[in-house]
Amino acid sequence: MTETKKRVYCFGGKTAEGDGSMRELLGGKGANLAEMSKLGMPVPAGFTITTECCAEYYALGGGYSDELKAEVAQALAATEAIMGKKFGDKNDPLLVSCRSGARSSMPGMMDTILNIGLCSETIPGMIEKTGNPRFVYDAYRRLIMMYSDVVMEKAEGIEPADGQGIRQQLDRMMSELKDAKGYKSDTDITAEELKDLCDKFKVRVKEVLGVDFPDTAEAQLWGSIGGVFKSWNGKRAIAYRRIEKIPDDWGTAVNVQSMVFGNMGPTSATGVAFSRNPASGDNKFYGEWLINAQGEDVVAGIRTPNPLNEATKTEHNKHLESLETAMPEVYAELDGIRKRLEDHFHDMQDIEFTIQDKHLYMLQCRIGKRTGIAALQMAMDMLDEGMIDEKTAVMRVSPSQLDEILHPILDPASEKKAEVVAKGLPASPGGAVGTIVFTSEAAMDAAAKGLKTILIREETSPEDIEGMRASAGILTTRGGMTSHAALVARGWGKCCIVGCEAMKIDFDNKCVSFAGSDAVYHEGDWFSLNGAKGAVYATKLDTMDASENPLFVRFMSIVDKYRRLGIRTNADTPEDAQRALQFGAEGIGLFRIEHMFYGKNSETPLSKLRKMIMCNTEEERKAALLELEPFIKASVKATLKIMDGKPVVFRLLDPPLHEFVPKSEDKRAELASDLGISVEEVDKRGENLHEINPMMGHRGVRLHVTYPLIAETQYRAIFTASAELQQEGLHPMPEIMIPVTVSARELEFQKAHCEKIRLEVESQFHEEIHYHFGTMIEIPRAALTADRMARTAEFFSFGTNDLTQMTFGFSRDDVGTFMGDYLGNKILDADPFQTIDVKGVGRLVEHGITAGRSKRPELMCGICGEHGGDPDSISFFNRIGLDYVSCSPFRVPIARLAAAQAAIKQND
Amino acid sequence: MTETKKRVYCFGGKTAEGDGSMRELLGGKGANLAEMSKLGMPVPAGFTITTECCAEYYALGGGYSDELKAEVAQALAATEAIMGKKFGDKNDPLLVSCRSGARSSMPGMMDTILNIGLCSETIPGMIEKTGNPRFVYDAYRRLIMMYSDVVMEKAEGIEPADGQGIRQQLDRMMSELKDAKGYKSDTDITAEELKDLCDKFKVRVKEVLGVDFPDTAEAQLWGSIGGVFKSWNGKRAIAYRRIEKIPDDWGTAVNVQSMVFGNMGPTSATGVAFSRNPASGDNKFYGEWLINAQGEDVVAGIRTPNPLNEATKTEHNKHLESLETAMPEVYAELDGIRKRLEDHFHDMQDIEFTIQDKHLYMLQCRIGKRTGIAALQMAMDMLDEGMIDEKTAVMRVSPSQLDEILHPILDPASEKKAEVVAKGLPASPGGAVGTIVFTSEAAMDAAAKGLKTILIREETSPEDIEGMRASAGILTTRGGMTSHAALVARGWGKCCIVGCEAMKIDFDNKCVSFAGSDAVYHEGDWFSLNGAKGAVYATKLDTMDASENPLFVRFMSIVDKYRRLGIRTNADTPEDAQRALQFGAEGIGLFRIEHMFYGKNSETPLSKLRKMIMCNTEEERKAALLELEPFIKASVKATLKIMDGKPVVFRLLDPPLHEFVPKSEDKRAELASDLGISVEEVDKRGENLHEINPMMGHRGVRLHVTYPLIAETQYRAIFTASAELQQEGLHPMPEIMIPVTVSARELEFQKAHCEKIRLEVESQFHEEIHYHFGTMIEIPRAALTADRMARTAEFFSFGTNDLTQMTFGFSRDDVGTFMGDYLGNKILDADPFQTIDVKGVGRLVEHGITAGRSKRPELMCGICGEHGGDPDSISFFNRIGLDYVSCSPFRVPIARLAAAQAAIKQND
Numbered sequence A, B: 001m002t003e004t005k006k007r008v009y010c011f012g013g014k015t016a017e018g019d020g021s022m023r024e025l026l027g028g029k030g031a032n033l034a035e036m037s038k039l040g041m042p043v044p045a046g047f048t049i050t051t052e053c054c055a056e057y058y059a060l061g062g063g064y065s066d067e068l069k070a071e072v073a074q075a076l077a078a079t080e081a082i083m084g085k086k087f088g089d090k091n092d093p094l095l096v097s098c099r100s101g102a103r104s105s106m107p108g109m110m111d112t113i114l115n116i117g118l119c120s121e122t123i124p125g126m127i128e129k130t131g132n133p134r135f136v137y138d139a140y141r142r143l144i145m146m147y148s149d150v151v152m153e154k155a156e157g158i159e160p161a162d163g164q165g166i167r168q169q170l171d172r173m174m175s176e177l178k179d180a181k182g183y184k185s186d187t188d189i190t191a192e193e194l195k196d197l198c199d200k201f202k203v204r205v206k207e208v209l210g211v212d213f214p215d216t217a218e219a220q221l222w223g224s225i226g227g228v229f230k231s232w233n234g235k236r237a238i239a240y241r242r243i244e245k246i247p248d249d250w251g252t253a254v255n256v257q258s259m260v261f262g263n264m265g266p267t268s269a270t271g272v273a274f275s276r277n278p279a280s281g282d283n284k285f286y287g288e289w290l291i292n293a294q295g296e297d298v299v300a301g302i303r304t305p306n307p308l309n310e311a312t313k314t315e316h317n318k319h320l321e322s323l324e325t326a327m328p329e330v331y332a333e334l335d336g337i338r339k340r341l342e343d344h345f346h347d348m349q350d351i352e353f354t355i356q357d358k359h360l361y362m363l364q365c366r367i368g369k370r371t372g373i374a375a376l377q378m379a380m381d382m383l384d385e386g387m388i389d390e391k392t393a394v395m396r397v398s399p400s401q402l403d404e405i406l407h408p409i410l411d412p413a414s415e416k417k418a419e420v421v422a423k424g425l426p427a428s429p430g431g432a433v434g435t436i437v438f439t440s441e442a443a444m445d446a447a448a449k450g451l452k453t454i455l456i457r458e459e460t461s462p463e464d465i466e467g468m469r470a471s472a473g474i475l476t477t478r479g480g481m482t483s484h485a486a487l488v489a490r491g492w493g494k495c496c497i498v499g500c501e502a503m504k505i506d507f508d509n510k511c512v513s514f515a516g517s518d519a520v521y522h523e524g525d526w527f528s529l530n531g532a533k534g535a536v537y538a539t540k541l542d543t544m545d546a547s548e549n550p551l552f553v554r555f556m557s558i559v560d561k562y563r564r565l566g567i568r569t570n571a572d573t574p575e576d577a578q579r580a581l582q583f584g585a586e587g588i589g590l591f592r593i594e595h596m597f598y599g600k601n602s603e604t605p606l607s608k609l610r611k612m613i614m615c616n617t618e619e620e621r622k623a624a625l626l627e628l629e630p631f632i633k634a635s636v637k638a639t640l641k642i643m644d645g646k647p648v649v650f651r652l653l654d655p656p657l658h659e660f661v662p663k664s665e666d667k668r669a670e671l672a673s674d675l676g677i678s679v680e681e682v683d684k685r686g687e688n689l690h691e692i693n694p695m696m697g698h699r700g701v702r703l704h705v706t707y708p709l710i711a712e713t714q715y716r717a718i719f720t721a722s723a724e725l726q727q728e729g730l731h732p733m734p735e736i737m738i739p740v741t742v743s744a745r746e747l748e749f750q751k752a753h754c755e756k757i758r759l760e761v762e763s764q765f766h767e768e769i770h771y772h773f774g775t776m777i778e779i780p781r782a783a784l785t786a787d788r789m790a791r792t793a794e795f796f797s798f799g800t801n802d803l804t805q806m807t808f809g810f811s812r813d814d815v816g817t818f819m820g821d822y823l824g825n826k827i828l829d830a831d832p833f834q835t836i837d838v839k840g841v842g843r844l845v846e847h848g849i850t851a852g853r854s855k856r857p858e859l860m861c862g863i864c865g866e867h868g869g870d871p872d873s874i875s876f877f878n879r880i881g882l883d884y885v886s887c888s889p890f891r892v893p894i895a896r897l898a899a900a901q902a903a904i905k906q907n908d
Helices: A023-038 A051-059 A066-083 A123-130 A133-154 A166-181 A191-209 A217-231 A235-244 A295-300 A328-345 A372-384 A390-396 A399-406 A412-417 A440-448 A462-470 A484-492 A550-562 A574-582 A593-597 A606-613 A618-642 A665-675 A679-688 A701-706 A708-727 A744-765 A780-784 A786-792 A800-808 A816-824 A841-855 A871-879 A889-907 B023-038 B051-059 B066-083 B123-130 B133-154 B166-181 B191-209 B217-231 B235-244 B295-299 B328-345 B372-384 B390-396 B399-406 B412-417 B440-448 B462-470 B484-492 B550-562 B574-582 B593-597 B606-613 B618-642 B665-675 B679-688 B701-706 B708-727 B744-765 B780-784 B786-792 B800-808 B816-824 B838-855 B871-879 B889-907
Strands: A008-012 A046-049 A096-102 A112-116 A252-258 A269-274 A286-291 A349-356 A359-367 A408-410 A420-423 A425-428 A431-437 A453-457 A473-476 A495-498 A503-506 A511-514 A520-522 A526-530 A535-537 A543-545 A566-570 A588-592 A647-651 A733-738 A772-777 A795-798 A860-863 A884-887 B008-012 B046-049 B096-102 B112-116 B252-258 B269-274 B286-291 B349-356 B359-367 B408-410 B420-423 B425-428 B431-437 B453-457 B473-476 B495-498 B503-506 B511-514 B520-522 B526-530 B535-537 B543-545 B566-570 B588-592 B647-651 B733-738 B772-777 B795-798 B860-863 B884-887
Touching: A008 A023, A008 A066, A023 A046, A023 A051, A023 A096, A023 A252, A023 A359, A046 A066, A051 A217, A051 A252, A066 A252, A096 A217, A112 A133, A112 A217, A123 A133, A133 A166, A133 A191, A133 A217, A166 A191, A217 A252, A235 A462, A269 A295, A286 A295, A328 A349, A328 A359, A372 A390, A372 A399, A372 A550, A390 A550, A390 A889, A399 A889, A408 A412, A408 A431, A408 A526, A425 A484, A431 A440, A431 A473, A440 A453, A440 A462, A453 A462, A453 A503, A462 A484, A473 A484, A473 A526, A484 A495, A495 A526, A550 A889, A566 A574, A566 A889, A574 A618, A574 A889, A588 A593, A588 A618, A588 A884, A593 A606, A593 A618, A606 A618, A606 A665, A618 A647, A618 A708, A618 A733, A647 A772, A665 A679, A701 A708, A701 A744, A701 B816, A708 A733, A708 A744, A733 A744, A733 A795, A744 A772, A744 A786, A772 A780, A772 A786, A780 A786, A780 A800, A780 A841, A780 B800, A780 B838, A786 A795, A786 A841, A795 A841, A800 A841, A800 B780, A800 B800, A816 B701, A841 A860, A841 B780, A871 A889, A884 A889, B008 B023, B008 B066, B023 B046, B023 B051, B023 B096, B023 B252, B023 B359, B046 B066, B051 B217, B051 B252, B066 B252, B096 B217, B112 B133, B112 B217, B123 B133, B133 B166, B133 B191, B133 B217, B166 B191, B217 B252, B235 B462, B269 B295, B286 B295, B328 B349, B328 B359, B372 B390, B372 B399, B372 B550, B390 B550, B390 B889, B399 B889, B408 B412, B408 B431, B408 B526, B425 B484, B431 B440, B431 B473, B440 B453, B440 B462, B453 B462, B453 B503, B462 B484, B473 B484, B473 B526, B484 B495, B495 B526, B550 B889, B566 B574, B566 B889, B574 B618, B574 B889, B588 B593, B588 B618, B588 B884, B593 B606, B593 B618, B606 B618, B606 B665, B618 B647, B618 B708, B618 B733, B647 B772, B665 B679, B701 B708, B701 B744, B708 B733, B708 B744, B733 B744, B733 B795, B744 B772, B744 B786, B772 B780, B772 B786, B780 B786, B780 B800, B780 B838, B786 B795, B786 B838, B795 B838, B800 B838, B838 B860, B838 B871, B871 B889, B884 B889
Parallel strands: A431 A453, A453 A473, A473 A495, A566 A588, A566 A884, A588 A647, A647 A733, A733 A772, A772 A795, A795 A860, A860 A884, B431 B453, B453 B473, B473 B495, B566 B588, B566 B884, B588 B647, B647 B733, B733 B772, B772 B795, B795 B860, B860 B884
Antiparallel strands: A008 A046, A046 A252, A096 A112, A096 A252, A269 A286, A269 A349, A349 A359, A408 A543, A420 A535, A425 A495, A431 A526, A503 A511, A511 A520, A526 A535, B008 B046, B046 B252, B096 B112, B096 B252, B269 B286, B269 B349, B349 B359, B408 B543, B420 B535, B425 B495, B431 B526, B503 B511, B511 B520, B526 B535
């Protein structure tokens, strides 16, 4: 076997073998370390083991090829040469870190091991060299804690029965030591005590995990590399990938890098920074640092960190010294790097740095995560600064970030009157209102019931991911703006306040109180959060939406320049139509006749529809339809009026009739009296309408084939509304859509009835009525026979909800029983009801368009299923040449953006 | 508009403008009249108006083009020239008949008008010429009766409110006249009385229909032509076409032919004959004739007709004189024509003839309808006679005729012991057992409930079509072997006895008795018919099947030489497998695991399956499966043993689990005690299994993804059965089929479990187990992604039942509510659950095969839905390259024949 691929890429010493373009091979972190090295920035030397080696590792059943071993040895030698130290050397040992790095960032999801290389043989030399035994043993205890947790326990798939893993046990041992000695801080522990603690740690590790802690630098290094590879398939990482839709086969790279220490004393420090404010988008250098600390101390959120500079100090940290004043030269150097990185990457950067004895080292840079509002602000600022062009600006705001911007904020008026019970760090903006819960499980349970919650935690950990996802907002006692909770919430655009130190949580009694007040709040009480201010309210406030932001309006006008797809909306009432127009809808893609009977404010009485449905004779039905017609006409007319000059697709009555059979006793009695029959007769007629598989039953056009009068009533209502509006000088554009079609002849049959009614109404009003006649394509056979359909249909609207049901044979009502197993066993990558199934359903849609246009080149093709508001699906629809998508009013801006991004990507 | 198409084709005088190949244009009757003329046979001159003129007639809104009028005038002149008479002439008028003639015969479905041209102006000359006023007025009263019925009433769409049409009224007037005069026969009525009757007829016609009876030859001719065209869209004709699947747009031709008269006295006669016996297939000239009668008298079955020759006399008509002895020269000429026709057409001919004053005229010849057994007999005889080749012989028996042969006859043993209550004419063979009914409606009502009936009528009329279709057998008092009832029943292969003159029906009291007995039988009593003997039994006899006929066996061996498609069977028990083997099945295409729990004789207790389904924990389920496994294995093993050396496809448990939840109180109690839980708990667990659309719910492979243990139990049962049989020296060929698949990954997931179990069983038995692993393709997405499926699947079996459900979105359970409207409004040509929908479902099947074989060229493709036994569908499956079809055991011979016919047609 002659393999020539390169497995290891070195960086450091102001040069590198890789570069920033090699994300797939080196992972994001490795690629950027190489890029920073190439840019001449102070990066501690090291090397990256490629993502391909991750697959190789699994293919070898968890082993390393000889080629990899040789390349690692070579790269280690190069690193030693640059750093002037030797790994495992007795006198002046080089220590290294080992970090994962996938193509796309997975914050907190995978693992890091620091201080690799400390062992019985190297510790004495290290002490001699640093003259700081406390520092060395502190580093060693960190190594033991991280290594035993990541490599010896998690990577081996050991699941502690009581949830108390080795890491928790070692943490507790250290806490107990501090308690026993009365120490408040870790730094109070002496060198001797740390040395002793390390010995005890190793004993405990052996007891719990049954293996000795490795005592050679070499063993630690290879153990760590394997641990990182294995962390790719850890439970947390898999859960995260599922949510973020990251493919399982990408794998992670491993970055082995020389250690530099931010915890070597008061001239050392470590920090995290963003080149602009990741929450607001302000063009100010923004970050946090801790003196005499290692990086994990900042990220873990255990100590409240210092502000980076004077300009970004807040109420909350104004008493802490900034790096700008504490170490002005280092700050100046860092600020210069910030500018060079933005100029180089044309985007906001998320930076990790360490200061070892006043020397600045760059440990990482990557594109920074940001809130929706920050993404919008930065995109428009950078466009104005000339840093990026319009297309790039459009691509800089993701549809989910836009969604976040459109999410409600607390209504300022209602907020003004409310009392702030506490303040924390404004980690992720927006407003959240919900009842408080104290565990992820409770948040998930409530979400399953459709309830909104505020998740309250001391600090969050990756184990809390699903609960955070399920909650409306997150509130933590500890952590900074770059803590786990803050990073994750910001990524999702979820309202989050961290570091609310006044909050006292009593997990046992599931209640919370705030310093300076006797009030106690229990699980189930309402809280409201203002994520932009960090304000906590112990009450239920009103919310409002932020979509009238002028920045948003300007951004959307740029977005519209680049999209090809039209955007319509699914609206069944004049109110919905009005809202959708404000959001930029260009027409109504789906007006469901039956929905006018559902709304609470509806003028159209459901009882009249019920009466029509429960008729037993042609005569009864005629009479009932005659009663119904004016209501349908009024609703149709009001919507056509609002949408004047824009197309409105009216879909004929679609659901199985038995859905309208009243269930409650009084409604049944009312109906019986209305129809002049007994309740038993009502029940009997209802029973006759029962179907075993209603989704595939007597519905849609099938009803109208059986009862042409029902169709004719709807045609007449639509045409009469149009004629009246024309006489008022308006320009109604009705489009009539036949649902559940399976055969071209159904359409011909309906068209004949429809034309008959049109001619009647035209001669009644002396008005020429223009309309389009088309069909839903929502049954596989309709897509398969689209060429024949297009002979009669002037437009197609793909009903991808039903099309997905029939193509998969999945009932949306019942799919819950096995969808979890299908996603869990990776049989499906995504729920096909959320994101269009390109290989199956998508193929039918594509065939339908092609076949339809082969017979009618000008055929208008749209889609009106849930997928019309899903960005991934919109990208597919753009590619296959759909004319428009139609989605709910609130999704319209997101669809506009997704359509623009799809068009830009396609033309790239 | 320059139209050059010819609208009218002349025949007669031993030549013709058309010929026998022009069925589409001239209709069957017209084409054969032309062919007979060309063969020099004595055909009364006339002309045929083409089927295209029928469409033209409708296109012109019921009118005639100038071109047609001119061509008819020309053709009429040519006819007059040959016959030496003039139409409408005062002195020697030519009379003509007007008959419909479609491409394919529709016996009794469309109308005929005779004696056209008799009117005030021509009657005196006619009387003078014939010297027979009685004959002339009898002809005139027939004209009035037929014309007023066909042209003036039915063609105008007039529906008499009380069901008493003009024909019935005129009939009654004639009966009243006979009663008043004490006449027994029509022939007793005098010329004067007939003349008077004709006048009264015309008054009644005017009263009832509001129009004068036309009194010019020209008006009668064009009225008749229009009447024939209109009869194409008469209710009876449409109903017949629906049953026989004749397209509506074919249209009918009109044959206008010089009248010859069989009723001009004792040297005149009329008759109907078959060149071989249409009931048995015997190679004997067979027919019926009536002296001094018009053709309609024979067909209408009013008089019991005479036998044609001595050789075919029966018990029933041996007392009547044969044509052979009555008019030996005419018989000899007719017999010569019979031979020439068979030699010319290479098939059995159905002939109509008239003898006018000892001159023979041929009025019609066409391929004769025959029973299944006759078709088989004739095909094999003609093959042996060298008249046809093997392929033609195979094509000569239709699948439905074969079906008829396979239908039961009365068990001779049981018949021997029973008393014959009456005998009639053996019009159509086979045995029928059912309860007696007296109306078509009652037969249809009973059929809708799945009950078998014997329909008892005086004689049948086209109005009875649907009731005849619905009944198991037909018994009439009147009519001969060529009466309506006989022709129709034979066409359908339905048991029928006609002319049972001993039978007295009391329609008012819905009962029947027989001459010479006091016994009275009421609606609901059981009768049995032997259609081959004409024997009627007033009791319920046993039946048996006729498929062990040696002629059948020889025929099937020829059939098998020509087919390409393999034929398997759907069998779930050893008994079914055994039966299917006898019928020629080459393997089992579908063994449904769950069906072993359904059979009444099943050894496999349903209660154990129920227990497994209602389990709540993994442990309970494991235990229940362990109990179930030996039963599954035993059933699988017994079937594999019978099918030794032939493939058997086992389909994993498929239906939604809730189907197995017991409904009855005692079963629920039994299950509760079995599971050690309360009945309430049983009900609750059952409720949890309820689904809104079970057809698209948690079933098929979805169950096995959720509960891999259920799949593994089945795999183990199959492999263990195989291993044991191998150790017994047999060669089991199991094939494992995964149902309801939508994704290739489901297959991979199942294959992994399956292989695991195979390895376990192999090492347990030290036997190498061979099997094939495949999938149902029954969900549209499976067909759409067949290329990916074929990576794992070694075979596909198209489940066209479910595929039709999902492709149409038609639930088979609910489709009854609208299928009638879909067929009635011609939105669908056929029920897609009976005959494959080529344009939609067929397209998916074709795509599935092509895509699957693109990845795996040797992929075995079969089909196991209902369509596997449907000849039209088999023809499609042959064309698209399926490897085999699988159908129920009884359909296997039919599938073999359909497959051979499809192959022969395709290679033509």
